[in-house]
Amino acid sequence: MTALLPGCGGGGDNNGEGAPSPGAPAPTIPSPDAAYLQLRRTSYGVTQTEMTAARTDPDGYLETQLHPEQLNDGIVEDAIAQRFPNALRSPEQLRGGFPANQQQVVADLISATLLRRFYSPRQLFEAVVEMWGDHFNVHIRNGIGPILHPAYDFETLRPHALASFRSLLGATARSPAMLFYLDNFLNLRTAPNENYARELMELHTLGVDGGFNETDVKEVARCFTGWTLDFRSGAFRFVPSLHDDGEKRVLGQTIAAGGGQGDGETVLDLLAAHPATARHIARRICQRFLADAPVASDIDTVAAAFSGSGGDIRTTLRAAFGRPAFRAAPDTKTTRPVEYLGQLARTLRPGSALPNDNAIRLFYGVLDILGQVPFFWAPPDGYPDEGEHWRSTSGLLNRWRIALGLSSLDDAGALDLEGAIGTATTIAEAVDQTAARLVVRPLADTDRQRMLDYLAGEVGSDADAAQAPTTLRALAPLIIALLASAPYLHLR
Template identity: 35%
Template sequence: MVNATWHVAAIRFGLGPRLGEAPPADPRAWLGAQLGEEAPLPPGPSAGDGLRARAEDILDRNRSQGQLTGPTRAGQIARSTAQAWASRRLAAAAPFRERLVDFWMNHLTASRRNGQLNVLVGAYEREAIRPHVTGRFADMLVAAVLHPAMLIYLNADSSVGPNSAFGQRSGRGLNENLAREVLELHTLSPSGGYTQGDVTEFARLLTGWSVAQRAEPFGTIFRRHAHDPGAKRVLGRPFEEGPEAAEAALRFLAAQPATHRHLAVKLARHFVADDPPPAAIRTIEAALRDSDGDLGAAARALLALEAAWEPPLGKLRTPGDYVLALCRATALPEDRPEVVLNAMAALGQPLWTAPQPIGWPDHGEAWAAPEAIMRRVDWAHTLAGRLQALLEPRAVAAAVLGPLARAETVTAVDRAGSPRDALTLVFSSPEFMRR
């Protein structure tokens, strides 16, 4: 039995081996080092840049009386941030860290299904998620929930305290969307046992937090005149009136045992199995509890789980995973991000566009629809047609599957009628479809 540690490390924890990449001497240490190293933020437009660009586009359009054509500033930001996402993953030196970024982006989904988020989601990743993937969950939660992207996505920016000065004058009131999803999706989960009363109180508590979209400071602001007066009570805990209550309540929710449990289930599902073994969940849960919600500690606990290392790898790659893995397996240059982004859309998982706030599903059945699997093969075949002159199929199979390749796959590749067909077979094999 050849040692599969490198391939498991690269496929399960990373984004798949990149053709030509030299395996590290100690793959486990390589993964661990990605959690500890200083990770400077990549450059990119801030949320303020995005909001300002959109405001300027609107001014331009009004000045030109609708005559303006050509790319807008907002469109350029939307395109450049998505391309930067793909380029970064094509050549990532720390792919485990990138996978964690994407995992937490999905946990705290802010989706471009809402078009206003086009200029914000890249900044959301950079400002709210990426800095905290090996830090404290509470810090990530506060940064995410109070980020302009999330406030707009789940309508908190326009929720008004019914008894606030503005609410009384305008007759406007609560929008409980963000409050409910924080409790249900981001922290406790329904098993956490909150009530409709908790949702309403939490929504009152969050009122006032909004986004200056058309004027300085082009970002998150607290509008005291829209904040619902008086104390609030969430899960029995009282919170004072005022802007500080939001962060206090989010930190309180982040520390709940039900939250640790919910995060542990999702992490174990992503890194171990669709139906993770209870022992794996307990291990991650304990790591979160004992570290005061340290996501780096949780990630290290994942690496130490033997259940996460046992081939054959049983998780079905999502379309995004599949596309990235295939593009890395064929050494697609990092200046071709549009190949990745177009394929993700064609295979049913366009970047940052989850249909609902719960994010993309993380279990195989959701992605194993007949037509969806057929499309992966169509796309692999299309790409293989373009790349066949550059690639030696057997070398590709050895590099990207190594000892994980089954004998029948190797035989099928050997017997294929053309390099194109051989590559299609590598990328259509169950072992390549899984991670």
């Protein structure tokens, strides 16, 4: 089978190993329609049900997604509460079992995250939460990080993901997980620590070219002295005796002496309203939802929406979704591993039941192989959102290996490979019905024919000849592996 894979989606660039780069647009791949592209960029997998909704009322579908409270997510949340309770526990509740419980806490949070991403109807919300999780990255395996991270998810990121940027920025600044990860709990009047101050400006707000200098970093660090955490309760606290209460000057603005905790809040206000922050956040959103290298006009429009709305995240997202590139520039993004696996999980879902714990562990294992386990990116910049990172030779080969090994996910009840062929009675029908369910976009005629020719050779008969149902069911994993290895699932 592997001999066929490089030919699927012909026309893609080679990466030096004789195989096409999965993210390289190929001229023979038919463009998907606007509804598909909208869903591919705002969800973890396009299904036919969602395609119908998006085609009927594309703007209405997005507006509903922008208000996730209108979408019933009770089945997923109930499952998380029952099966992965550590994902919903506070640092104080988890502290007593640490460090013996850290493996289980990490596993529960990752399992809960994958259940939400793959099976929640709140698909856009989950994508936005992931985007902010990368933007305000906190590595989970970091000292006491495992017991702090669940609250970072359910108290910091989720409640503020679609609110205002200022509220999100403030929540991350006061988060014990962030305070610990970037060492601000060690930021003392007598021994300032600049780690958080630097990342706050360079990554979280202004951007590396946002106009700040080393003096600003030092002054911002002084503003956040005394912002620490209570290790007994795992909660934020401000300790006045540890704070430098002298006058500071940040980005040309004087912060008067005696401000206490308000010094840090003043800095957050200043940074959130800065024009450089508007452009930095606009570029982050455009890169996530439009293209790896968004054009200046798109960034300008989204930045203007950010500034004009006081950093309202919903308004800013609407501006991005209103750009022509959102629905009319296909295949400008490479799917990251979680999106690739999500398309498989969502389209090949066996029935309406949620997968069992063994299946979730296999999802975890797949993402480990592909290099995107949630919360496991160690540097503070978060998992890359550029295709170049994910189009490496090893990354491509690992995706092919996963495609070839999908039977293990089928055996675990995570996927229904045989069910994908539907009511097909010929190999041609099996390919078409499987593609309609899994790929949900048109196949190139050349790709379809090469698959048919290859499959016909596997069974020793013409591709259009009637096949026994048992033969077609046996071919289902091979058909899916071919489709999963071709560029279609690697582009959005």
